[in-house]
Amino acid sequence: MSKAIVILGTMSSAGKSLIVTGLCRIFARKGIKVAPFKAQNMSNNAAVCKDGGEIGRAQYLQAIACKIEPTVDMNPILLKPEGNSKSQIIIRGKVWNSLNAKDYYKRKRYLWDVVVESLEKLKNEYELIIVEGAGSPVELNLKQNDIVNMAIAKYLDAPTYIVGDIDRGGIFAQLLGTYWLLEEEEKKLVKGFIVNKFRGDINLFKDGVSIIQEKSGVPVIGIVPYITDLILPEEDVATIEDFAKSAVKSADKKIDICVISYPHISNFDDFDAFKMQREVNLRFVRRVEEFGKPDLVILPGSKNTISDLIWIRKTGFEDVLKRYVQNGGKLVGICGGYQMLGKKIHDPQKMESDTETIDGLGFLNTVTVLRTNKTTRQITARMVKDIGSFTDENLEGYEIHLGQTEFLDANHGIFEIIYENQTIKDGAFSEDFKIWGTYIHGIFNNDAFRNSFLKTLGVEISELSYKESLNKNIDKLADVIEENIDVQKIMEDAGIF
Structure with missing residues (x-):
């Protein structure tokens, strides 16, 4: 019993x-x-x-x-x-x-x-x-x-x-x-x-x-x-804010990663592997004054992409990001953050707000349409486009999003998602490969990909197994x-x- x-x-x-x-x-x-x-x-x-x-x-x-x-x-x-x-x-x-x-x-x-x-x-x-x-x-x-x-x-x-x-x-x-x-x-x-x-x-x-x-x-x-x-995955936003306040950059922290913590941030455990990597200083920031001079900026997932995009504009982060990119900064978007990087986001059924169409940040040549059918699935993927961190190992992750993203030029297809005998192109990138986005949550939990990507920031990285560290x-x-x-x-x- x-x-x-x-x-x-x-x-x-x-x-x-x-x-x-x-x-x-x-x-x-x-x-x-x-x-x-x-x-x-x-x-x-x-x-x-x-x-x-x-x-x-x-x-x-x-x-x-x-x-x-x-x-x-x-x-x-x-x-x-x-x-x-x-x-x-x-x-x-x-x-x-x-x-x-x-x-x-x-x-x-x-x-x-x-x-x-x-x-x-x-x-x-x-x-x-x-x-x-x-x-x-x-x-x-x-x-x-x-x-x-x-x-x-x-x-x-x-x-x-x-x-x-x-x-x-x-x-x-x-x-x-x-x-x-x-x-x-x-x-x-x-x-x-x-x-x-x-x-x-x-x-x-x-x-x-x-x-x-x-x-x-x-x-x-x-x-x-x-x-x-x-270091374990959290589900309360307050905990990441506490983490941000307590994060201290020590001498062995050679890479500074800044995650924009908008009001409807979701799936922020995507970056837990960075917390475990001793060379990385991970920061969640809510004010432009906290932005600093990061080596990498990440726009994470969002439960309300349009609302958080409006927040980015109101708080001044859009101007900060544009200057950062103009100065050669590296920028990554995951899921909702990926959608924000494009030209436009359409919400014809007003699922997230009364705004049917909003301009994106314009860093990628994509358009996203929010639809009622929600994609939620575990996936396996392989990397098919070298964005400076190529690995031929299969990658594991998951999708959880409403939107479908359309590509307006040839700069897309970083990954091929393999799901139920289908192959689906995922991800878009800028011409200089410094900006890219994907729908794959958990992408940085893949050790070979994460370590290879971090090395593109100019620092040798110690080997780390995310799953072993988690256990x-x-x-x-x-x-x-x-x-x-x-x-x-x-x-x-x-x-x-």
Whole structure:
């Protein structure tokens, strides 16, 4: 019979996603067939499963931590904010609707059935399900519509643990306040508290542990230290802004890469491999004053390309980019960023805004038309045009976009995408090859391509395996959690022996 545990947070970004990721790897290393589950996630940083379905990046990473193939049932509902208080609703990996919160909540019965069906599928296949909640479980004005926090814990009758972020302060109010606001039947499911992101000497918090336990009757089962040098895919934009603030250019950082962080940035984990490369200083910038003198500028993916293109103009980045290119700078666009590099973007059905046509940045001779049919698929590609970083190895990645891009001259076809016995040309470039774009997400996770491309910036690069580095970081996270959380108690609570 399948077992389950539930990890809830006192708020968004309390660290529950990483706690779940670490626990997934811990139980996988113990030989338990384990899978992650999050009923409903909200993020524009999606991942694409083998069947082409979208799920939250956190659940994709958690599946990797479990050493299993990610599936849409691990995150059956994904909300992708579009602006104007609306979100695109992804149900079991496919676009279902675009709704505001009020209309979304009216579909609770249908959405709950979706959640339960996916959860039951996982229970039939795995020995242990590790459930992640969302936000706070005690948003009292929204609780009647809950399909992701205590509703799941009660459905599973599963031991539940509440994670608080001590780094933000107010840890007593976070943990005790959350617990006290639960209903009595819900409190019975809470088997422990986890204090997360602790800085300094943990022994200095012994009195704090005693206070929490005395006032709640619930044990503190772990105090997890703040891990400063962990590099794992994130799904919250706030985390990349925190990364940007903390990034320091040291002497061995020989390449400076600037990613324009517009309001609807998506799939920003495309650049995680650069974070791992010791020669690279990766910066996410939101103001022209932060632009500096980069060796490479990247326009990343966007959930609302037209809106973000307008933002680029309003903030002055368009003029900055034009001067940068005139001075010989190198510029790359991925997905939405690729669309922006062209001559025009057409949105005849007004899917992204009321603007039917907008001029692009004009760096590439392409035109993009946004269409209702969304392309989401994992792909294999090969490089057929030498843009100064040629590799004959097959490349892996994924597509996730609405637009179709038309080429207006011969400067296109950097890659051939191989998908279901089809060969599709992808990517366009400038005559001097200093500017190029592609729809392939994850292109820089391919070691041979990334290392070859970075060498075109004039620096010798140390060899790095992205997949090996990713797994080392997951193992490091798991080691820290196993050392600082009472995993044996969790196993006993769940009936795992």
